[in-house]
C-alpha cells in the first residue's frame with residue numbers, strides 16, 4: 001500500500017473518543033474487508049454475551065459466579081439494589097478512611113500520622129495497585145507505598161530494612177480475595193513478627209482487604225485490625241483494580257479514585273456499543289484475532305512511550321494471559337488458547353529487543369501507547385526547536401513505520417495524558433477487549449483452573465519436606481538420598497528430596513550434606 005492509501009486506511013479505521021481524548025489506530029494491522037465481514041456474526045454474539053454478563057448472568061460457569069467488575073464503576077448496573085448500595089457504601093468508606101488517615105484523624109499509636117504503606121498481595125491483588133501507583137502516585141504522596149508481592153525472604157527484608165525507622169508510622173494492607181493464598185499469608189506473618197520485634201501492636205496498623213469471612217477476614221476480626229474492606233466473589237482478581245483491592249491503596253496515595261472510576265465508566269459506555277467500528281474494545285479484539293488467527297499465534301508486545309506506564313504490560317500479562325490462556329473451550333474441546341504478552345517501555349526497549357522485532361522471527365504484533373502531553377510544564381530545547389519529548393514522539397512514529405515496512409503489524413493507542421481518568425479508561429478498554437475476544441474464541445475468560453496444579457504440587461513438596469526432616473531426625477547415621485526416600489515411604493521422589501535437602505543445607509536448617517555436590521548420588525545426608 002502506498003503512503004496515500006495508508007493515510008486513507010488510517011482515517012477509515014481511526015477511532016476517537018472525544019470525552020476521553022483517546023485514539024485507537026488499527027490501520028497498521030493488515031486485515032481486509034472480507035476478514036472483517038467474516039467476523040461480524042461472531043461479534044454479534046460477543047456483544048450479546050457481554051450484555052448478558054453485565055446483567056448478572058453466570059458468566060463463569062465453572063465457579064458458578066457472576067462477573068461484575070463493570071458494576072464497580074456504574075453501581076446502577078448491578079443486578080440488585082442491595083449490591084448497588086454495597087458498592088456505593090464501600091467506596092464512601094474507602095474515601096472516608098483514606099481522608100482520616102491522611103489528616104491524622106486515624107493515626108498509629110506512637111505517631112501523629114501514618115507516613116508509609118506496605119501493601120501485601122500477589123497476582124490480581126498486587127499488579128493493579130502496582131501499575132496504578134507507578135502511573136499515578138504523586139511525586140510526594142501523602143503516604144508512600146511499598147509492595148511485598150512474593151514469598152521471597154530477601155525481598156521482604158529489603159522492604160522491612162528500608163522502613164526500619166518508619167515502621168511505627170507504617171500502615172499495612174493485606175490484600176487477598178480468597179484470604180488463603182500462601183504468599184500474602186507468609187508476608188503478613190513476617191511483617192507481623194517485625195512489628196512485634198519493634199514492640200508495635202500489629203492490629204493497630206493492619207487493614208484487611210478480602211472476601212467477607214475468608215480466613216484473613218476472620219484473623220482481622222479476631223485481632224481487631226484497624227479496618228476491613230470487602231472484596232466480592234463476583235470480581236475476579238485480575239479485574240479487581242476498581243474494587244477495594246485497587247481503590248484503598250490508590251486513595252491512600254492521594255490518587256483521585258472517583259476520576260479513575262469515571263474514566264472506566266466512560267470507556268465501558270463506549271465499549272458497550274454494538275458496532276465494531278465504533279467500539280474500541282471490539283477493534284482491539286478484531287486486531288488480536290486477525291493477528292493470531294484466533295489461536296494466539298502471535299504475541300502481544302506492549303510498548304508505552306511513557307515511563308509512568310512501565311507496569312502496564314505486566315498488568316496486562318495477567319489480565320490477558322490468565323483470562324485467555326485456556327486448554328478447553330466452553331464446549332470442552334481442547335483448544336490451547338491464549339495470547340502471550342510482554343513489553344516494558346519505549347524508547348528504552350528500542351535499545352534492547354526491538355532489533356528482533358524489526359528483523360527477527362515475526363511472531364508478534366506490537367501495541368504502541370502514545371501520550372500526547374510530554375510533561376506538565378514547558379520543555380527546554382535539546383537542539384534548536386526540538387525537545388526530548390519530540391525525540392520520544394519521533395521514536396514512536398519511527399518504530400511503527402520501521403516495523404510496518406518489514407511486515408510487522410502494530411496497533412497504536414493514544415491518550416492525551418496519564419491521569420486517573422485515562423488510566424481507568426485503559427484498564428476498562430483492555431478488560432472489555434479480553435471479554436469480547438474470549439467470546440470470539442469461545443472460552444471462559446473468568447476462571448483459572450491451570451493455576452491450581454502448581455499450588456497443589458508446591459503443597460506436596462512442603463509436606464514431603466516435613467516427612468524427610470522427621471526421617472533424618474530419627475536416624476543416627478548418614479543416609480544416601482535413596483535411603484531417605486525409602487524411609488520416607490516415597491522411593492520415587494529422590495529428585496524432589498535432593499532439592500529439598502540442598503535448600504535446607506544452604507540455609508543452615510539442621511541438615512548436613514557430605515560428598516560431591518555435583519554428583520547427587522554420592523551424597524550422604526544427616527541431621528546436624
Ligand SMILES: O=P(O)(O)OC[C@H]1O[C@H](O)[C@H](O)[C@@H](O)[C@@H]1O
Nearest residue numbers: 123124125176177178181237451
Ligand atoms: O487475591 P488472592 O485470592 O490472594 O489471589 C491472588 C492471585 O492468585 C491466584 O493464584 C490467581 O491465579 C490469581 O488470579 C489471583 O489474583
